[in-house]
Amino acid sequence: MKIAVLIKQVPSSEAKIRVGGDGRSIDTDGVEYVVNPYDEFAMEAALQAKEKFGGEVVVFGLGGDKVEESLRQCLALGADQAVVLRDAAFQGSDSLGVARILAAAVKGAEPNLVFCGKVGIDRDDAAVGVMVAELLGMPHVSVVTELEWTDESHCKVGREIEGGSETLEVTLPAVLTANKGLNEPRYASLKGIMMAKKKPMEVKDAAALGIDASTVGSGAALTNVVKMEPPAERTAGKMIQGDAAQMVQELVRVLKDEAKVL
Amino acid sequence: MAKKILVFGEQRGGALKKSVLEIIGLAQSISGGGSVDVVTMGEGIGSVGEALAATGASVHVADDASLAQPSPEAYVAQIDAAVQAVQPDVVLFTASAMGRDLAPRVAARMGAGFISECISLDANGDGFAAKKSMYGGKVFATVESKAGAKLVATVKPGAHKAAEAAGGGAVNAMAVAAPSSLGAKVTSVQQQATDRPDLAEADVIVAGGRGLKEAENFKLIEEVATPLGAALGASRAIVDAGWVPHHYQVGQTGISVSPKLYIAIGISGAIQHLAGMRQSGCIVAINKDAEAPIFKVADYGLVGDAFEIAPLLAKELEKACS
Ligand SMILES: Cc1cc2nc3c(=O)[nH]c(=O)nc-3n(C[C@H](O)[C@H](O)[C@H](O)COP(=O)(O)OP(=O)(O)OC[C@H]3O[C@@H](n4cnc5c(N)ncnc54)[C@H](O)[C@@H]3O)c2cc1C
Ligand SMILES: Nc1ncnc2c1ncn2[C@@H]1O[C@H](COP(=O)(O)O)[C@@H](O)[C@H]1O
Numbered sequence: 001m002k003i004a005v006l007i008k009q010v011p012s013s014e015a016k017i018r019v020g021g022d023g024r025s026i027d028t029d030g031v032e033y034v035v036n037p038y039d040e041f042a043m044e045a046a047l048q049a050k051e052k053f054g055g056e057v058v059v060f061g062l063g064g065d066k067v068e069e070s071l072r073q074c075l076a077l078g079a080d081q082a083v084v085l086r087d088a089a090f091q092g093s094d095s096l097g098v099a100r101i102l103a104a105a106v107k108g109a110e111p112n113l114v115f116c117g118k119v120g121i122d123r124d125d126a127a128v129g130v131m132v133a134e135l136l137g138m139p140h141v142s143v144v145t146e147l148e149w150t151d152e153s154h155c156k157v158g159r160e161i162e163g164g165s166e167t168l169e170v171t172l173p174a175v176l177t178a179n180k181g182l183n184e185p186r187y188a189s190l191k192g193i194m195m196a197k198k199k200p201m202e203v204k205d206a207a208a209l210g211i212d213a214s215t216v217g218s219g220a221a222l223t224n225v226v227k228m229e230p231p232a233e234r235t236a237g238k239m240i241q242g243d244a245a246q247m248v249q250e251l252v253r254v255l256k257d258e259a260k261v262l
Numbered sequence: 263m264a265k266k267i268l269v270f271g272e273q274r275g276g277a278l279k280k281s282v283l284e285i286i287g288l289a290q291s292i293s294g295g296g297s298v299d300v301v302t303m304g305e306g307i308g309s310v311g312e313a314l315a316a317t318g319a320s321v322h323v324a325d326d327a328s329l330a331q332p333s334p335e336a337y338v339a340q341i342d343a344a345v346q347a348v349q350p351d352v353v354l355f356t357a358s359a360m361g362r363d364l365a366p367r368v369a370a371r372m373g374a375g376f377i378s379e380c381i382s383l384d385a386n387g388d389g390f391a392a393k394k395s396m397y398g399g400k401v402f403a404t405v406e407s408k409a410g411a412k413l414v415a416t417v418k419p420g421a422h423k424a425a426e427a428a429g430g431g432a433v434n435a436m437a438v439a440a441p442s443s444l445g446a447k448v449t450s451v452q453q454q455a456t457d458r459p460d461l462a463e464a465d466v467i468v469a470g471g472r473g474l475k476e477a478e479n480f481k482l483i484e485e486v487a488t489p490l491g492a493a494l495g496a497s498r499a500i501v502d503a504g505w506v507p508h509h510y511q512v513g514q515t516g517i518s519v520s521p522k523l524y525i526a527i528g529i530s531g532a533i534q535h536l537a538g539m540r541q542s543g544c545i546v547a548i549n550k551d552a553e554a555p556i557f558k559v560a561d562y563g564l565v566g567d568a569f570e571i572a573p574l575l576a577k578e579l580e581k582a583c584s
Contacts, residue, residue, distance in 0.1 A: 011397065013398070016400075016533070017397045017400035017401055026401065095369075095376050096369060096374075096375070121397070122396065122397060123396050123403075124379060124396050125376075125378050126362055127366040128366075130334075130366035130370075131367065131369065133367065134366075134367040139334065139444065140367070145508065156449075159359070161359040161451070162462075164453035164454050166448050166450070166451050167450045167451075168448050168449060169449050170446045180515060221408070222374065222375030222407055223375040223405050223407050223408070223413070225404070228401045230400075230402075231395075231399060231402060232541075234559040237545075237563065238561070238563070239564075239565065244570045245574055247564045247571065248564075248571060248578050249578060251575065255523070255546070255562070259544040259562075261522050262490075262579075
């Protein structure tokens, strides 16, 4: 089985996010970048499929200078190969541009299965995985929380919907976007970390991917962030005093009379 | 500039998703004298078509057994057929499980720009401007679409006024455009019977955290929620501990919420949790640690033991809300 995993690098969920000087992007100073948490579930699902059926896991990452670090971590977990997508022409791509670049790269690898995260916790777009599926002409299931293999080309997957869940039967090739709950991502072993240093990591540009540079990058972007603002400041409100019964009575009173939410 | 707008009329099992009417209301308010069309699909959905037409929109209905269950392959083909017929400037979806599943695929097929989870959306000259939260609620961004470019967007429920019944919309039957075989096919749907509102759309949320000590104590949260007609939420700590399902999780890697009232019980207020709920109208925190960070964002704070306070609060709310 040949499995592609798309790995995005994002600010850690613990990072304090401040608006940068240009007022339309974040200040990256001191921000720690990590593998997008949902991509960790995608990575784990890929490794489990490889363990079951044999084959190869190739990880793809598009982005800045430090993408290699994230991909190297995936190699340490057990991926066989990494592909970095980098070209000045890629800069400023919107979701569809990113999806075009990733789809071109993934297509070259001819995978039976593509795993992504359900959403990047940076811009909260939840776009790229599903777009890649469309561009590759593959079916997709998004926000997958359960995965059970029937055989090498069929699986049953579960996804959450409002107030319940859906079960689907999937025939490969397909794109699956992973949600929390799908599995428990493993940690890299010392041996894995040592071995990762010798595994292949290729860098590909627009020419290597056969991408028409006018379809990606800032020139082709159809959406643009023009402004970023911090959320409205919240200040600590009123501490309600008294014993439990007094506090509860006072709370219900203020919710009714002051906040008017009851 | 007048806009042509196409709205996806989401339904499940013949029931129209309520927030679709909000999206139609939004579409009517920004179309600037253009047009509002709705495309809906499923099996046995005649009454859905009529309910949609009552808003005055032109409705395109594909009613067929092959469309009984949602499927990105089938539904996107059907939406695309409507896109070809209507040639809209923008296609709008509810930011629901189904909308999120379909919209990026429609955008890729159309070669359109895509903005997800819009809190607001407006016409902006020859394009559109939207507001959305990023970094799980740590910043808010204004995103513009390029002048003249087509756009696909998902819109968060709860932020817009529902379209009123104006009547007069036409209902047009569509031919089925779905492919004959599907690579991913829904085989069953499990719906938990609940009379609680959906977390993402709720006006009131009562959420619990590790301060509850044990899974079975989550019933305290339910008791406080019931008189309020509130949705149930949770911190990641108790989701990870398996006390409650994943879809209860509020926060940066859970659901971002902005109800009128959010009551956090036994939740410390980690940065990832705050990111997902700090936009709430009124925040109440109940925690035995006066230093807990949740109090920094709370409008009303109660320092004390949840096991003592929650049952009293449940009783007091029953009186107040009955
Ligand atoms: C990648 C990543 C993503 C994350 N995403 C999320 C997310 O989306 N949402 C989220 O919530 N978390 C998220 N977290 C986890 C987050 O960092 C915290 O660990 C979590 O929110 C803590 O949950 P808690 O407040 O229930 O538990 P704790 O932090 O353990 O707090 C328990 C609180 O209960 C109080 N307490 C104890 N006993 C009582 C009592 N008897 N009465 C009243 N109060 C009592 C304590 O004083 C304490 O403040 C994420 C973490 C990571 C690393
Ligand atoms: N720059 C990127 N490089 C690799 N994978 C990406 C990139 N952007 C998005 N993805 C994949 O697409 C998923 C959804 O991302 P997004 O659409 O940005 O929310 C991520 O979880 C990744 O699996």
